[in-house]
């Protein structure tokens with residue numbers, strides 16, 4: 001089940017990226033610096049904001065590990081993704097960020113979404 005959910009998240013993030021809705025999980029959307037270890041925030045309208053730029057921002061926090069997972073799911077092939085085994089907690093975390101992106105850009109809740 002987790003493998004299936006992981007593939008669904010990877011598919012969604014690739015689709016949102018192709019549509020231009022996912023942004024980069026490698027660079028800060030405010031200053032353009034490469035993301036590194038430390039605190040970050042996730043803004044579904046713009047993307048990831050680094051710890052230097054997050055002073056005036058109050059959005060959902062996101063760990064560097066979560067950013068690395070989203071970046072991997074965005075860039076890796078499905079063969080590479082199939083070799084990655086994520087815990088249920090990490091899948092849920094990635095899934096929540098994708099849900100926010102999708103809701104933000106599609107401006108509605110899909111009928112297939114679990115409430």
Ligand SMILES: [Zn+2]
Nearest residue numbers: 028031050053
């Ligand atoms: Zn920044």
